[in-house]
Amino acid sequence: MPDHPQQLTDLGENALIRRLTRHLPVSAEQVELGAGDDCALLPSPDPTKWQLFKTDCLVEDVHFTRDTPPAQVGRKAVARTVSDFAAMAGRPSSFLITAVLPKDLALDYAEGLFQGMGRAAREFQISAAGGETSSSPGGIMLSIAMLGEVRKERCVPRSGGKPGDAVFVTGRLGHTLAGHHLQFQPRLEEAEWLSANFPIHAMMDLSDGVGADLPRLARASGLGYHVTWENLPCRDGASPREALEDGEDYELLFTLPAAQAARLQKRWQDHFTLELTRIGRLTEPTTNSETHEGSQRSGGFDHFAQP
Amino acid sequence: MPDHPQQLTDLGENALIRRLTRHLPVSAEQVELGAGDDCALLPSPDPTKWQLFKTDCLVEDVHFTRDTPPAQVGRKAVARTVSDFAAMAGRPSSFLITAVLPKDLALDYAEGLFQGMGRAAREFQISAAGGETSSSPGGIMLSIAMLGEVRKERCVPRSGGKPGDAVFVTGRLGHTLAGHHLQFQPRLEEAEWLSANFPIHAMMDLSDGVGADLPRLARASGLGYHVTWENLPCRDGASPREALEDGEDYELLFTLPAAQAARLQKRWQDHFTLELTRIGRLTEPTTNSETHEGSQRSGGFDHFAQP
Numbered sequence: 386m387p388d389h390p391q392q393l394t395d396l397g398e399n400a401l402i403r404r405l406t407r408h409l410p411v412s413a414e415q416v417e418l419g420a421g422d423d424c425a426l427l428p429s430p431d432p433t434k435w436q437l438f439k440t441d442c443l444v445e446d447v448h449f450t451r452d453t454p455p456a457q458v459g460r461k462a463v464a465r466t467v468s469d470f471a472a473m474a475g476r477p478s479s480f481l482i483t484a485v486l487p488k489d490l491a492l493d494y495a496e497g498l499f500q501g502m503g504r505a506a507r508e509f510q511i512s513a514a515g516g517e518t519s520s521s522p523g524g525i526m527l528s529i530a531m532l533g534e535v536r537k538e539r540c541v542p543r544s545g546g547k548p549g550d551a552v553f554v555t556g557r558l559g560h561t562l563a564g565h566h567l568q569f570q571p572r573l574e575e576a577e578w579l580s581a582n583f584p585i586h587a588m589m590d591l592s593d594g595v596g597a598d599l600p601r602l603a604r605a606s607g608l609g610y611h612v613t614w615e616n617l618p619c620r621d622g623a624s625p626r627e628a629l630e631d632g633e634d635y636e637l638l639f640t641l642p643a644a645q646a647a648r649l650q651k652r653w654q655d656h657f658t659l660e661l662t663r664i665g666r667l668t669e670p671t672t673n674s675e676t677h678e679g680s681q682r683s684g685g686f687d688h689f690a691q692p
Numbered sequence: 693m694p695d696h697p698q699q700l701t702d703l704g705e706n707a708l709i710r711r712l713t714r715h716l717p718v719s720a721e722q723v724e725l726g727a728g729d730d731c732a733l734l735p736s737p738d739p740t741k742w743q744l745f746k747t748d749c750l751v752e753d754v755h756f757t758r759d760t761p762p763a764q765v766g767r768k769a770v771a772r773t774v775s776d777f778a779a780m781a782g783r784p785s786s787f788l789i790t791a792v793l794p795k796d797l798a799l800d801y802a803e804g805l806f807q808g809m810g811r812a813a814r815e816f817q818i819s820a821a822g823g824e825t826s827s828s829p830g831g832i833m834l835s836i837a838m839l840g841e842v843r844k845e846r847c848v849p850r851s852g853g854k855p856g857d858a859v860f861v862t863g864r865l866g867h868t869l870a871g872h873h874l875q876f877q878p879r880l881e882e883a884e885w886l887s888a889n890f891p892i893h894a895m896m897d898l899s900d901g902v903g904a905d906l907p908r909l910a911r912a913s914g915l916g917y918h919v920t921w922e923n924l925p926c927r928d929g930a931s932p933r934e935a936l937e938d939g940e941d942y943e944l945l946f947t948l949p950a951a952q953a954a955r956l957q958k959r960w961q962d963h964f965t966l967e968l969t970r971i972g973r974l975t976e977p978t979t980n981s982e983t984h985e986g987s988q989r990s991g992g993f994d995h996f997a998q999p
Binding site: 422 | 697698699700701702703705708709711712713715716717718719722723726727728729732734736737738741743745746747748749751752753754755785786788789790791792793794795796797798799802803805806807809810813814817818819820821822823824825826827828829830831833835837839
């Protein structure tokens with residue numbers, strides 16, 4: 386990092402977010418858990434639950450290009466956000482849409498975006514509560530703001546990992562741009578089942594590649610990690626490096642006590658055809674110092690990395 | 693409107709929104725009141741309240757230009773959204789920020805945006821619960837997703853107007869680009885007091901000019917309206933036409949039974965120094981057909997009007 390950062394790429398995404406968010410007030414009465422996890426946790430009038438609150442955006446020429454079928458872009462905008470609710474073992478209920486659209490956009494394309502968002506809303510049994518359109522002097526931007534809830538005792542943040550925990554991922558990883566990034570299934574049911582039946586210590590969804598996201602989970606838990614990278618479950622056509630570095634897997638990454646690992650693998654196979662792979666363990670922070678910016682060590686996607 | 697609309701500007705904003713949102717499912721269990729009012733109303737675990745949910749965005753070169761001090765842009769992004777909570781006589785509690793930022797943006801400018809949002813959060817006693825940053829291939833886009841609540845019996849939608857209701861506005865209108873659009877005060881306290889002390893039938897905040905917004909309120913109530921336009925309270929330097937057509941007043945527009953008008957004006961003066969002006973009345977729909985697109989008749993800002 387330069388001594389005197391001048392523009393956003395001088396910092397990188399994680400440092401930039403820390404720099405910007407220090408200006409923002411957070412009251413413990415209004416927010417239980419703020420920036421840094423898959424969803425924010427807010428108090429609920431129901432004392433047995435947390436509210437979950439999340440926004441996620443798709444920017445043209447950053448997250449998708451105009452040659453992508455618009456219904457797939459719309460579905461992805463909603464499904465990405467739903468995946469963050471799975472990551473907390475919660476369920477979404479409603480969302481608002483912000484659609485920033487070029488004035489000369491083809492009406493068919495705009496309708497395709499909304500058809501895709503509508504299809505996803507039906508698929509995940511959530512309601513569109515409204516939103517906003519604005520004209521855009523540049524490209525398309527879709528942002529989804531989503532609300533939901535989780536029972537307090539079932540909620541799994543990133544920060545609960547313990548030394549010695551076994552680290553698991555669902556499904557297979559990498560080679561996501563071949564189609565998976567538009568067709569993925571948020572793991573709502575799997576996350577709910579895990580949280581209901583096992584002492585899951587920490588969980589997140591894989592959006593930036595396990596090589597970037599596992600260091601984040603470990604850092605949130607104040608721990609290090611050890612992974613046998615060659616054991617990563619590679620999607621058909623993916624190299625081990627792609628399984629490590631490609632973003633947009635939208636699989637679950639979670640930890641639980643190592644003593645529970647064998648029982649989990651047995652019971653999982655009775656319930657799901659989806660694969661489940663033990664990829665490593667959490668360690669004491671002193672035995673592994675990989676708690677710095679994951680993007681620099683392990684690939685993954687950094688919005689504000691230097692070119 | 694062309695017989696076969698091809699691009700967004702062939703439709704205009706209101707028709708476009710109707711066209712797009714028909715693809716979106718809404719369940720009555722998940723959403724009490726969806727698109728079309730200042731905020732969405734959602735069920736709350738507390739049966740005496742509704743949750744309020746709203747998003748609002750600022751797009752560079754649509755809503756602001758880069759020569760605007762960034763702290764003022766940031767404050768405006770939050771304050772605009774807060775104004776929608778005032779319009780329902782509610783209070784916000786927390787928000788998420790979506791910041792889409794060019795990679796070469798000056799760090800000082802980005803920090804200024806967040807300083808402004810932080811200042812507004814403290815001003816309105818709300819918490820930043822997190823959010824997201826993305827790079828932008830074009831300009832800056834800030835979107836605020838905000839949550840809050842309102843007691844059910846205090847909540848004032850746009851749709852409750854009755855024939856004969858007196859129509860009021862707070863403050864003075866027009867000439868907003870001279871500074872008001874960056875310095876306005878959301879009318880949280882005034883709206884709460886109105887709703888607690890008078891049978892307010894319908895209310896909204898003025899964002900697109902009373903000439904566009906009053907037709908919307910009347911249409912939502914299934915009514916017409918009669919206004920003595922020359923009675924509009926003009927801001928210093930504003931012509932009557934500007935008071936009618938300029939957007940971004942962020943004042944309250946509301947209706948109540950005409951029989952309450954005199955008592956309201958008396959009690960208002962005892963409580964507030966802000967002006968309150970009776971500008972007209974709601975009418976039966978048959979006596980006035982001005983329930984079509986307000987933007988075409990009365991000015992105001994339409995994001996997807998033909999150039």
